[in-house]
Amino acid sequence: MTPGPVEVDPRVLRAMSYPVLGQFDPEFTGLMNETMEMLREVFMTGNQWAYPVDGTSRSGIEAVLVSLIEPGDKVLVPIYGRFGHLLVEIARRCGAEVVTIEKEWGTVFAAEEIVSAIRAHQPRLVAVVHGETSTGRLQPLEGIGDACREIDALLVVDAVATIGGVKVATDEWGIDAVIGGTQKCLSVPSGLAPVTYNGRAEAKLLKRKRIERGLLTGDEAYDPAHRPILSNYLDLSQLQDYWSPARLNHHTEATTMLYALREGLRLVLQEGLEARFARHRRQEAALVAGLEAMGLALYGDPSCKMPVVTCIEIPEGVDGESVRSMLLDEFGIEIASSFGPLKGRIWRIGTMGYSCSKRNVLLTLGALEAVLLRHRCKLPAPGAAVQAALDAYRTD
């Protein structure tokens, strides 16, 4: 019950036991094409390009940034938690001149604040986190894409934690490139990073590819006048050739991980995106009802709470790590701590994908209550948490 990696559907695990096909075997390239088609649906986009980068979510973020940022480009990053800082670090390593705006952890930006910053700083690219797992907040994105288009900037969204659990409307919101995560709401093991990007982003890739035809060496390669993509492995212009009908050889696709992603996406679409988002909200409501019945305080501004991560203030005098250990050792339930300024201050419970079930919510509430009693916490009414959750399901 962490915000990832989460439990994986046994059907996905079983798909990983299929024999390995050759990467250019027509049966395998057929699976690649099916995966692209399903990714378009999950990203809610008509983009031609929607495929996984072979690495963990972070590899997808870096692939998008290293491919779209030219050294010296001004990049705007709104930060409201840890993963905003990661975007800054990666963008800087790509040679960007990074401008940041910051919000206190536990809150998010009003979309208009980001729009104002875009108009004020005139960046070439804006990179923003959709769902911050470190703080459990969800950043509204509507309107930001339009502001980027006004000044011909690209909008990049890190939807690692939200894809498949919370609406990510790539086209409707005018997002130029999105990175999704597998090991969270898609409930596929970590190891692939689905990305999608539109024609505006592709135009930048193709321009840079032309530059790089005459590859430069030594210090010259770092002359801002010459700006090829500084990675081979994460170069989206090469990756799209590999995923195109031309199948230009690049890496050897991670066969087994692709089987897993394809099966995971199939299950998402079988459930239906709207039904899946509703399931995540329903489980969240029951979990929150139970936690509140225990007298626990939720962390952060409730108006921008992310439905798939619930952050709880660790009660005064309770050893948060001891509670986590006992949950794991006695009940086999893992919940998360947090990072940086929140380390030791909050617990985080994920209700994501396959883990997001009535059974898991009820068991987690019951177990947490038992562990808190063992830690001599005063609870308003022992037994109330599960009852409150059951009531929430009934009124749903």
Place this chain on the structure above:
Amino acid sequence: MTPGPVEVDPRVLRAMSYPVLGQFDPEFTGLMNETMEMLREVFMTGNQWAYPVDGTSRSGIEAVLVSLIEPGDKVLVPIYGRFGHLLVEIARRCGAEVVTIEKEWGTVFAAEEIVSAIRAHQPRLVAVVHGETSTGRLQPLEGIGDACREIDALLVVDAVATIGGVKVATDEWGIDAVIGGTQKCLSVPSGLAPVTYNGRAEAKLLKRKRIERGLLTGDEAYDPAHRPILSNYLDLSQLQDYWSPARLNHHTEATTMLYALREGLRLVLQEGLEARFARHRRQEAALVAGLEAMGLALYGDPSCKMPVVTCIEIPEGVDGESVRSMLLDEFGIEIASSFGPLKGRIWRIGTMGYSCSKRNVLLTLGALEAVLLRHRCKLPAPGAAVQAALDAYRTD
């Protein structure tokens, strides 16, 4: 029967069906430590650092090069096939001033030729392919490490195609960093890239890490006077912190792929490295005997043939792609074509890891003979190939 990806042992496939553990769950970090320990044995090294990068083999190559090459560094790459060119391309994107020496495809360098080039060019780093799958050649490496140490250069070896099938003596040969592949002789699906490196390589990482503490922006980041590592995802200094007892959070380890690698390594060590190398040589001998009995000519200099890849000249007048298709469609056997100047000129058969069995060699010979007869090839004596292979096993 390609030079990768190859068949995977069912025990490895089964290991991938285990439920996903949390990345900091002590049970999972225990598996990470076991994997490091087994990688040290397979790389034949006492190095502290031996762990997988989360991506395909190419990600491991780029991680080593981007972490060890500072922009402006002179890098020497001996090229004798396609994957030498890949090392050049990646090194250039890392900002290296690349110097190359080249050998005709189908041959390799005498170690002394590389040593002379090292003395002549005085590079900071030498990157060389151990086994070239594009041409089926094996580059001798003894003596090169000593020459690198004389001038304080680092030696990086791409052992993607050889690790687990052919001896890769990291310490004995004085190699500073080695990249192995999973989907070849280790017979684990593509998606992780095991690397190892010694204290000399680590010293360079740590120096660069200190530089990068004060991360620079814009054009300054590309000033050769400031040389931080230009990737976050592939920064070995961060990866080693994640794999150290400190477990500093970086990516979310690709859980299922790690299960697969651990099981694959366990099977390698259960068989024993020497026994495994001998098995690969035995199957190669039988395959070669069978091919020669069919009257087929092997491609390349036999004195540097790589035991795990056998390249065959496509006979005059035969459509190589039609033969490959019929082998796949009628017999379910995939063999490979090749790249660049060898496209359409040779077939390549891999005898790697789990695929490298008597059964597979005999079936491939029988099937190839049948398909060549269908293509109206004149064979010296139909039926001779399998007989010759059986004889080779008997005299073994």
